[in-house]
Amino acid sequence: MRVLQVSAEIFPLLKTGGLADIAGALPPALLKAGCDVRVLLPGFPTILDGLKGSAHVGSFDTPWGEKVEVVYGTLPAVSQGEYTVHAYVLVAPGLYARPGNPYEDANKQPYTDNHRRFAALGWGAAHLAHGLDRLWRAQIVHSHDWHAALAPACLAVWNGGRSPRVPSVYTIHNLAYQGVFWPQNFPDLGLPDHVFSMQGLEYYGQVSFMKAGLSYASHITTVSPTYAREIQTPDQGCGLDGLLRARASHLSGILNAVDDHVWNPATDTLIGHNFDARNLTGKAKNKAALQTEVGLKVDADTPLFAVVSRLTEQKGLPLVLAGIDEIISRGGQLLVLGNGDTHLEQAFALHASANPTQVAFRTGYDESLAHRIFAGSDIIQVPSRFEPCGLTQMYGLKYGAVPLVRRVGGLADTVVDSDLETLDDQTATGIVFDDFTVDDYRHAVRKAFALYRRRADWNRVRQSGMRIAFDWASAAQQYIQLYQSLI
Secondary structure (H helix, E strand, O other): OEEEEEOOOEOOOEOOOHHHHHHHHHHHHHHHOOOEEEEEEEOOHHHHHHOEEEEEEEEEEOOOOOEEEEEEEEOOOOOEOOEOOEEEEEEOHHHHOOOOOOOEOOOOOEOOOHHHHHHHHHHHHHHHHOOOOOOOOOOEEEEEOHHHOHHHHHHHHHHHHOOOOOOEEEEEOOOOOOOEEOHHHHHHHOOOHHHOOOOOOEEOOEEEHHHHHHHHOOEEEEOOHHHHHHOOOOOOOOOOHHHHHHOHHHEEEOOOOOOOOOOOOOOOOOOOOOOEOOEOHHHHHHHHHHHHHHOOOOOOOOOEEEEEOOEOOOOOHHHHHHOHHHHHHOOOEEEEEEOEOHHHHHHHHHHHHHOOOOEEEEEOOOHHHHHHHHHHOOEEEEOOOOOOOOOHHHHHHHOOOEEEEEOOHHHHHHOOEOOHHHHHOOOOOEEEEOOOOHHHHHHHHHHHHHHHHOHHHHHHHHHHHHOOOOOHHHHHHHHHHHHHHHO
């Protein structure tokens, strides 16, 4: 089965969030399961730097007249052992040769031509599905998030819709980020006029790339079963719940997995001391090293709470700020790694300055430090307002950092709350609260302290989480079954 995966990012070459982790882990898993999978990526500098043995495949003209070259090669950094990931990359310096963030300028403003930059990605997928590479043609196109959402629409209108339609899967990683543009940008997309309608890309008078994927994909997936249900409601549908309910028979959730080659405390080269569920000695050493590194008081008996996240309201960071005194007053510690909303960054920095032995804040995203935080912290917090899947809590489970999460989306699918029943049958893996309120969050923090003091229960919860296998082999099989049903 020939599968073309389309995404704007891929780990470890380019990452701004969890999308890159999934885009980098799924192709090797599909290869191991026997699929002939190739990836299509925009020619951002770091992606071109990671492409080896590149050769010219062909080119196509964009609707606005710019020529895009398509090259083909391998991505050694993404490959796993004998499973080599092959890639098509769009070479268009005018669109992609920009430093820094792939989506925003130095002032954190979206590039004004983002609609063109990612329309090219959609048309590139359509050309590859219809013979641009004379030696390989996709049987199915799987596109991820709004940047690649135009691909299903381009496939649907190819040759005026008269060609046999190449089936497509569109995966929503976060419905809140929709790729919405002004209506005057629509002619640049090269789509027929009828596509700019309620049944197509039109979204309250604007153009929505996300809606293109939802309207035209053969099947829609999300990254957790619970999120697939939630986005069909007005509360979490982001204005698209009606469309999603209408397409409910073509919508399903496949839970994300964790790449064991990257996230495994027994083999991780980015942490100082390896460990596993049977021997947690290394976990204690990592905690001491982490406390020293970030300037917190070195104390094995102090629970260390951590946050590794984009600093946004969606991720529940206002709850953490409002409840930070609950952690400090009880003698705990808090370490935050992330960037995002300026007022949240400033607030965490102020708390760290006022309480240097109990609160530490590191801005930006540091992949190596993130690994050390998971390996050294006791509790990883993901108190999200909504959460399509969440990888953070999965990393925490694998690294013995007990998740403290809100019961929503993929968090509800992956973390079992600690109560009398689940502690008794040893299924508890974390601390879960229900309402997006400061009171509920504070109660969860107090519960974490109480569980931490009950060392036998604490160790059982931690080890139960570490033994869960969020493996890509089973996720890949679910995707393969879906592909086969569409082909």
